[in-house]
Amino acid sequence: MNTLKYQSQAVAKPYFVFAMILFVGQILFGLLMGLQYVVGDIVGGLIPFNVARMVHTNLLIVWLLFGFMGAAYYLVPEEAETELHSPKLAIALFWIFAAAGVATILGYLLVPYATLAHITGNDLWPTMGREFLEQPTITKIGIVVVALGFLYNLGMTILKGRKTAINMVMMTGLIGLAVFFLFAFYNPTNLALDKYFWWFVVHLWVEGVWELIMGAILAFVLIKVTGVDREVIEKWLYVIIAMALISGILGTGHHFYWLMTPAYWQWVGSIFSAIEPLPFFAMVLYAFNMVNRRRREHPNKAATLWALGTSVMAFLGAGVWGFLHTLAPVNYYTHGTQITAAHGHMAFYGAYAMIVMTIMSYAMPKLRGVGEANCNRAQVVEMWGFWLMTVGMVFITLFLTGAGVLQVWLQRLPESGEALSFMATQDKLAIFYWLREIAGVVFLLGLVAYLYSFFVTEKKAA
Amino acid sequence: MSERFTKGMARNIYYGGSIFFFLIFLALTFHTTKEMPKRDHRENITESVVRGKALWEDNNCIGCHTLIGEGAYFAPELANVYDRRGGEAGFKAFFSGWMKAQPLNIPGRRQMPQFNLNDQEIDDLAEFLKWTSEMDDNNWPPNIEG
Numbered sequence A: 001m002n003t004l005k006y007q008s009q010a011v012a013k014p015y016f017v018f019a020m021i022l023f024v025g026q027i028l029f030g031l032l033m034g035l036q037y038v039v040g041d042i043v044g045g046l047i048p049f050n051v052a053r054m055v056h057t058n059l060l061i062v063w064l065l066f067g068f069m070g071a072a073y074y075l076v077p078e079e080a081e082t083e084l085h086s087p088k089l090a091i092a093l094f095w096i097f098a099a100a101g102v103a104t105i106l107g108y109l110l111v112p113y114a115t116l117a118h119i120t121g122n123d124l125w126p127t128m129g130r131e132f133l134e135q136p137t138i139t140k141i142g143i144v145v146v147a148l149g150f151l152y153n154l155g156m157t158i159l160k161g162r163k164t165a166i167n168m169v170m171m172t173g174l175i176g177l178a179v180f181f182l183f184a185f186y187n188p189t190n191l192a193l194d195k196y197f198w199w200f201v202v203h204l205w206v207e208g209v210w211e212l213i214m215g216a217i218l219a220f221v222l223i224k225v226t227g228v229d230r231e232v233i234e235k236w237l238y239v240i241i242a243m244a245l246i247s248g249i250l251g252t253g254h255h256f257y258w259l260m261t262p263a264y265w266q267w268v269g270s271i272f273s274a275i276e277p278l279p280f281f282a283m284v285l286y287a288f289n290m291v292n293r294r295r296r297e298h299p300n301k302a303a304t305l306w307a308l309g310t311s312v313m314a315f316l317g318a319g320v321w322g323f324l325h326t327l328a329p330v331n332y333y334t335h336g337t338q339i340t341a342a343h344g345h346m347a348f349y350g351a352y353a354m355i356v357m358t359i360m361s362y363a364m365p366k367l368r369g370v371g372e373a374n375c376n377r378a379q380v381v382e383m384w385g386f387w388l389m390t391v392g393m394v395f396i397t398l399f400l401t402g403a404g405v406l407q408v409w410l411q412r413l414p415e416s417g418e419a420l421s422f423m424a425t426q427d428k429l430a431i432f433y434w435l436r437e438i439a440g441v442v443f444l445l446g447l448v449a450y451l452y453s454f455f456v457t458e459k460k461a462a
Numbered sequence B: 001m002s003e004r005f006t007k008g009m010a011r012n013i014y015y016g017g018s019i020f021f022f023l024i025f026l027a028l029t030f031h032t033t034k035e036m037p038k039r040d041h042r043e044n045i046t047e048s049v050v051r052g053k054a055l056w057e058d059n060n061c062i063g064c065h066t067l068i069g070e071g072a073y074f075a076p077e078l079a080n081v082y083d084r085r086g087g088e089a090g091f092k093a094f095f096s097g098w099m100k101a102q103p104l105n106i107p108g109r110r111q112m113p114q115f116n117l118n119d120q121e122i123d124d125l126a127e128f129l130k131w132t133s134e135m136d137d138n139n140w141p142p143n144i145e146g
């Protein structure tokens, strides 16, 4: 049953499917690293930890980008009330991006990183070897080219169609994503400047423009599943993203405390980043409010669950766990410990992994020609996936937080001479790491259930 | 939200607020980059330090270690390893021995790979770590263990 309003929305499907394939890879490498944390030589020298980590984090970023692109190709035409400018371009860019992504990951796995840097000419224009920005320069250029084509395609679509607030916010977020990525090409030999501007990519993404993308997707899905008046939803959207940017831009200062910067950043960063949880809290109120005020019973219960879930988990991961270590006097002790890892996991999952699964949950039944929603059985399995992954992530976060608190206690709080060394501390944290790994297996089971739900159909009447 | 607070007002706060705070951010960034030379001691960035940073990146050291608290949390902080492991008197000897001894192959222990660097390269990396340790990072980390 074809329920697509515009046939060109169909280009979103390969983006979503490929995102899920990468997601599986991300989790498998996460589990491998989790083991390396406790059994250091588990795979000998075959896949060093740094390689596994690059694969884990880069797969995450790339699958989220695929998810955002799929979301944009799905919702922009529907909002603009017109077909996508060029479905052909969208499909061509899909293959280019997928091929570049796979080649880059294979590069990480098959040759030593220094060799990869050498053969891709990193000495000509060094951009590699920085956290999250490990991609060869040529891959980074490829990402920019794909982004330009993508933005052109969406821009032309919006120009000829209706310019809704959701579309404008989505577009601003995506343009911002591309613009701030350009700082990845700036790698001065002075480490102090390098680090300062590195955060223009990382922080201004997740605590800036990506929040616009998340807000736009959430608003779109809420309109669809609740039938609440667009005016109301869009007003909330503006309020939320206003709070996000007003707090998040100067909130970047929470990463400048211990760089070679003037001390006023400790005040600016602490004060503004302390406000950053607000937009996430507003998203919780808003999502629950809209669902309570719903004017229709949408048959896709799973999509509603994801929409509520992402607001709550983003608030916990980004808002609560972010606030935990964001004030300068606290961050002095927690900076770069397992507390950071705990926060990074729940925030990325709650805000960005879950918002992608929210729009997928809503759009995939339509993209696959199933109808408005999957059958009941499929939705039940999907909800199992939701709960197992989410509970798995809650426990990953709690165990890493436990590890982090103990790490701070043993290694950071005592004076030099009395503090335990890093490696000796890690040995004491082993139990937390084992528990994290178990929670990680639960997460994987949830992911399997989630993917399996795509293949569940209604039982044939006996 | 009350009816008097309209979508248009929300939109104006969004545009006005973000542009305003972005401009402040740019101004502070400008001021910070002017202040940085006092703290990063860039006058001490030698050819060797520059090569050392490139080696640091080309071997993805950040994939296991933190450097001033950023990076991976699998292996020790290295912004102050120069001070922790001997400083002026002993660091270079320690560091060269350390790089050559990898992997330690202690069963069950986390492994650092062998990067096959020559003496010149090891010296460059040591110079990079020395320079890094001498920057003024507002007194972080709290103690020598990093």
Ligand code: HEM
Residues within 6 Å of the ligand: A131, A206, A207, A254, A255, A273, A274, A276, A277, A314, A317, A318, A319, A321, A322, A323, A324, A325, A326, A327, A331, A334, A335, A336, A337, A340, A343, A344, A345, A347, A348, A351, A352, B069, B070, B071
């Ligand atoms: C969805 C939004 C967010 C995501 C995806 C996210 C993700 C991350 C990640 C991955 C890191 C580690 C970066 C590194 O490798 O060095 C980090 C660091 C940090 N985040 Fe967030 N974050 C989010 C929102 C927030 C918010 C709202 C706050 C504050 C209330 C916050 C406070 C911090 C702080 C203080 C650090 C530095 C930790 C350290 O010193 O080691 N984050 N975040």
Ligand code: HEM
Residues within 6 Å of the ligand: A027, A030, A031, A032, A033, A034, A037, A053, A056, A057, A060, A340, A341, A344, A345, A348, A349, A353, A436, A437, A439, A440, A441, A443, A444, B071, B072, B073, B074
């Ligand atoms: C089975 C589940 C998972 C396991 C066992 C796992 C394990 C790990 C490990 C060991 C690290 C490296 C920490 C270090 O640097 O020492 C890491 C980093 C990271 N992982 Fe995962 N992971 C899992 C799932 C996820 C998921 C679902 C997400 C997000 C949706 C995620 C996002 C990240 C991020 C953002 C980092 C970098 C954190 C930072 O720099 O602070 N991981 N993960």
Ligand SMILES: [Fe+2]
Residues within 6 Å of the ligand: A203, A207, A251, A252, A254, A255
């Ligand atoms: Fe941040």
